[in-house]
Amino acid sequence: MRLKLALLALAAFFASIGLAYATANIHIDLSTQTMHVDSSEGSYAWPVSTARAGYSTPRGSYAPTGMERMHYSKKYHMSPMPYSIFFRGGYAIHGTYATGALGSPASHGCVRLSPGNAKRLYEIVQSEGGSISITGAPPSGGARYARAHHRNAARYASLRHGRHAHAMAYAPIRHSHRDTVRGWQAEPFAAPYY
Known part of the structure; x- marks a missing residue:
């Protein structure tokens, strides 16, 4: 009887080692904004x-609780979340799809x-x-954006509101093909339309 219990315990031990090895380890490092995955496939x-600033990603150890090939966030304007692992x-x-922010x-x-x-994950x-x-x-600080500082900040603020327009600091809105980069490249020195 003791021998059977010992063999059963030994078999359970080796089975648990096999299960632990078969599970992919996913480690996310918030400091470096990287994910390292170790699996049986590589x-x-x-x-x-x-x-980003004002929000948080929870730290700790977790197991997947659900998976959806394509999920749409009800909380954030039905944003697509392909290959979701909750x-x-x-x-x-x-x-x-915002891969530039990765x-x-x-x-x-x-x-x-x-x-x-x-x-793949x-x-x-x-x-x-x-x-x-x-x-x-x-x-620290998350994404930072440059802030424009002008010596004449009050003057620039008044220009935005249409007061004291100066030709060098203010250009009227034009609606032509030259308002695009391609249009400007085609005719860089053409007279503006008003």
Whole structure:
């Protein structure tokens, strides 16, 4: 009887090691805005976007709680979330079409990937399962935008409101093909239409 229990315990131990090995490990580093994935199919490192200033991506360890090939966010204007892997309530890892923002904080809290990488991750988690860990702190200050400073700030403010228009600081709105870059390139020195 003891031998059977010992063998059963040993079999359970090795089974748990096998299950732990088969699960893909997904690590998101908020500091570097990167995701590292270790799976039985290989290792990957991808840029991500996590929460921008005013929002947060939860830190901790999670297991996937649901998956949807295409989800639309009811909270954020039916925004598409391809290859969503939910891990905490409404938080998910998903694809984004705003790939230019990858590598810096840009989301409302989800972890965003390029659509191709999101599809690959979705397939890995679908076949192996996954464990998700999120660590680090978001880059300080998030995205920063340059602010224009003028010596004559009051003058520029009055120009925006139509007072004291000066030819060098104010150009009337024109509606022509030259209002586009291509139009200007075609006729850079043509007289403006008013």
